[in-house]
Amino acid sequence: MIFQPAIIALLLASLVCVALLVAATPYAIDIVRHWNIASGSEKQLVLERRTYLLSTLLGFIFATQLVALLLFVFNAEKMSAMFVGAMCAVGTLNVNVFGFPALIAQIVVFFLASSWLVVNHLDTRAPDYPLVKVKYVLLLCLLPLLLVSAVLQLRYFLGLKADVITSCCGSLFSEDAKGLGGDAAAAAPLPAMIAFYAALALAAGTAWFYRIKQRGAYLVAPFSAIGFAVGMAGILAFVSLYIYEHPHHHCPFCVLKPDYSYQGYWLYLPLFIATAAGLGVGAIQPFARISSLTAIAPAIARRLATLSAFMWALFAAVASFMIFNSNLVLLEG
Amino acid sequence: MKLWIEKQKYLIDFTLSSLARRKAKNVGLLLVYTLIVFLLASVMLFTHALRHEAAHVLDGAPEVVLQRMVAGRHDLIPPGTLERVGRIRGVQKKEGRLWGYYYDPVVKANYTFMAPSNESISSGTLVVGAGLARARGLAVGNAISFRSYSGKLFGFTIARILAQESELVSADLVLMSEDDFRGFFEIAPGYFTDIALSVVNPQEVRNVATKLSLQFPDSRPILRDEILRTYESIFNWREGIVLALASLSILAFAIFAWEKASGLSAEEKREIGILKAIGWETGDVIKMKFWEGALVSLAAFLIGYVAAYLHVFHFSSSLFAPVLKGWAVLYPRFELNPVIDGFQVATLFFFTVFPYAAATLVPIWRAAITDPDSVMRG
Numbered sequence: 001m002i003f004q005p006a007i008i009a010l011l012l013a014s015l016v017c018v019a020l021l022v023a024a025t026p027y028a029i030d031i032v033r034h035w036n037i038a039s040g041s042e043k044q045l046v047l048e049r050r051t052y053l054l055s056t057l058l059g060f061i062f063a064t065q066l067v068a069l070l071l072f073v074f075n076a077e078k079m080s081a082m083f084v085g086a087m088c089a090v091g092t093l094n095v096n097v098f099g100f101p102a103l104i105a106q107i108v109v110f111f112l113a114s115s116w117l118v119v120n121h122l123d124t125r126a127p128d129y130p131l132v133k134v135k136y137v138l139l140l141c142l143l144p145l146l147l148v149s150a151v152l153q154l155r156y157f158l159g160l161k162a163d164v165i166t167s168c169c170g171s172l173f174s175e176d177a178k179g180l181g182g183d184a185a186a187a188a189p190l191p192a193m194i195a196f197y198a199a200l201a202l203a204a205g206t207a208w209f210y211r212i213k214q215r216g217a218y219l220v221a222p223f224s225a226i227g228f229a230v231g232m233a234g235i236l237a238f239v240s241l242y243i244y245e246h247p248h249h250h251c252p253f254c255v256l257k258p259d260y261s262y263q264g265y266w267l268y269l270p271l272f273i274a275t276a277a278g279l280g281v282g283a284i285q286p287f288a289r290i291s292s293l294t295a296i297a298p299a300i301a302r303r304l305a306t307l308s309a310f311m312w313a314l315f316a317a318v319a320s321f322m323i324f325n326s327n328l329v330l331l332e333g
Numbered sequence: 334m335k336l337w338i339e340k341q342k343y344l345i346d347f348t349l350s351s352l353a354r355r356k357a358k359n360v361g362l363l364l365v366y367t368l369i370v371f372l373l374a375s376v377m378l379f380t381h382a383l384r385h386e387a388a389h390v391l392d393g394a395p396e397v398v399l400q401r402m403v404a405g406r407h408d409l410i411p412p413g414t415l416e417r418v419g420r421i422r423g424v425q426k427k428e429g430r431l432w433g434y435y436y437d438p439v440v441k442a443n444y445t446f447m448a449p450s451n452e453s454i455s456s457g458t459l460v461v462g463a464g465l466a467r468a469r470g471l472a473v474g475n476a477i478s479f480r481s482y483s484g485k486l487f488g489f490t491i492a493r494i495l496a497q498e499s500e501l502v503s504a505d506l507v508l509m510s511e512d513d514f515r516g517f518f519e520i521a522p523g524y525f526t527d528i529a530l531s532v533v534n535p536q537e538v539r540n541v542a543t544k545l546s547l548q549f550p551d552s553r554p555i556l557r558d559e560i561l562r563t564y565e566s567i568f569n570w571r572e573g574i575v576l577a578l579a580s581l582s583i584l585a586f587a588i589f590a591w592e593k594a595s596g597l598s599a600e601e602k603r604e605i606g607i608l609k610a611i612g613w614e615t616g617d618v619i620k621m622k623f624w625e626g627a628l629v630s631l632a633a634f635l636i637g638y639v640a641a642y643l644h645v646f647h648f649s650s651s652l653f654a655p656v657l658k659g660w661a662v663l664y665p666r667f668e669l670n671p672v673i674d675g676f677q678v679a680t681l682f683f684f685t686v687f688p689y690a691a692a693t694l695v696p697i698w699r700a701a702i703t704d705p706d707s708v709m710r711g
Binding site: 002003004005006007008009010012013016020049052053056057060064067070071074075078081082083084124162 | 377561562565566569570572573574576577580615616619676677679680683684687688690691694695697698701702
């Protein structure tokens with residue numbers, strides 16, 4: 001079932017990205033080995049010029065990955081009409097074993113790519129490019145992951161068979177289901193809500209605290225990661241119920257459907273941006289001590305922390321709005 | 334932030350005037366780019382509109398249709414079956430339908446004959462589809478005769494011609510009264526072509542189908558969802574094939590864009606050299622080139638998409654219709670309802686802007702690292 005427009009587009013994108021990355025790898029290794037900003041040799045001049053190309057190239061690749069994630073989910077959602085038993089993206093992703101791993105790999109790549117872009121941005125702001133080596137070492141670490149993600153995606157799309165009877169979200173995200181999804185779905189609403197708002201408050205709080213006091217930067221990233229996990233679990237456990245106005249429908253994908261006027265995007269966009277910005281604050285902290293970055297790094301981190309705090313607040317506000325606007329009553333009294 | 338926006342504004346301003354200075358080259362690129370977007374967007378808009386239309390048509394179709402099979406071929410439903418079906422729980426409405434095909438040697442086309450249950454047509458008259466009326470040159474009040482499969486000649490008068498809006502489904506349709514239908518095809522009372530069942534709860538449809546196939550082993554239930562799914566696959570597949578073929582042209586376009594971007598004229602080189610000599614950094618030149626690409630892409634995308642929209646919805650997509658529509662003697666003439674899908678716009682974006690951006694990356698960099706002194710000296 002590879003002749004679907006969006007699948008061709010996604011495969012084209014991942015193929016081009018992987019090809020560009022692989023082509024760039026020898027240059028990246030070259031830079032890691034021979035970079036010396038103090039030298040005025042011809043080699044260094046060539047390397048300096050090359051970093052422009054590589055930075056642009058990688059910025060392009062990673063920006064593509066961010067959009068590809070959106071298209072991937074959107075495509076899964078659209079294709080659900082074509083599989084027996086599928087009601088939303090869950091069914092499409094469940095057609096073969098590579099569906100969910102491909103999605104998770106893309107989400108991981110998304111956050112790592114966003115962190116890399118933050119480090120890259122930081123590096124280009126300093127006059128002496130202090131992070132060039134770090135950047136390209138990080139890139140070499142990212143490369144296998146991107147390859148894995150591309151291969152998973154390819155295997156997934158190649159394995160899409162229309163005659164497979166897949167399972168719908170009702171069976172995967174139900175109280176009785178085994179696994180993480182089932183556990184999150186089975187959580188009692190009140191404790192889940194408390195945990196949800198507490199995690200969001202912590203994530204937003206640490207980010208805001210950093211913005212004001214310029215301290216606790218290392219807390220922002222982990223709390224953002226926790227906030228992401230708890231946020232997702234919260235959507236599974238109770239936010240989705242309020243959106244569907246149904247006490248047992250715990251699907252995190254059906255909210256993206258036009259039937260629910262695409263409300264899910266209002267939840268997921270702030271959640272992803274907040275997490276990415278929060279992780280970005282953490283990603284640049286190890287380099288804040290470098291002399292040429294002492295002024296730049298905190299300024300960028302502060303801006304990211306502000307964005308993160310606002311997005312967490314927006315996410316909480318959107319979720320609360322959906323809860324208050326719903327006709328479903330989960331908590332009595 | 335404000336500073337950043339100001340900077341980008343000046344960059345865009347500079348880029349626009351620099352683009353305007355090399356009109357011939359950029360207009361050529363824009364034209365090819367627009368053509369690519371137009372091609373792909375036409376295919377996508379057209380198939381999406383068809384898909385939409387199919388789904389719309391099937392909205393009113395029954396959830397389950399039960400057909401009897403004899404030796405693997407579709408056969409008439411015998412008397413009594415209809416009553417037995419009714420006892421299946423979940424079935425809200427059931428109805429025996431009478432329809433069949435008739436080959437008309439005059440225009441060498443097949444008609445669909447049908448005895449509608451919700452409309453009474455007086456005996457001896459017909460209601461016909463617009464496509465058929467066109468093919469046979471019929472008007473209301475005209476007489477027409479068909480030779481039935483038993484060799485007898487039947488004469489009818491045309492009572493009404495179906496509205497043009499429904500032509501997509503009614504081009505070859507002939508509606509007649511039940512008595513005429515049974516007389517024409519010699520179908521004894523009590524027999525039906527198939528049975529249409531409506532099931533209110535969509536989650537019950539599969540259960541009903543399972544029960545039906547258990548209770549009537551000689552018949553097959555056809556689900557509306559299955560038909561929809563088949564349409565969806567077929568249209569997506571056709572669209573995918575066309576796009577896969579078109580990807581060759583995308584490749585050609587990418588090479589063209591690469592060529593255009595790397596073939597810097599002496600004047601352009603001097604321009605970049607001067608910019609760098611007066612203090613622009615390599616990063617700034619890359620940014621300028623980025624804006625150049627973004628502006629050209631945006632213009633091409635918008636113009637191409639609007640042109641495709643006009644092509645598909647106002648000129649009946651005259652360029653691709655033969656490939657995508659299929660073919661028939663009594664082909665319906667229809668206007669598609671304009672539908673735009675955000676998902677498709679995103680896919681189209683990946684098909685056009687992404688290859689362009691990927692192809693121009695390296696040439697842009699090559700241009701940006703130009704040494705000021707080497708350019709100005711040469």
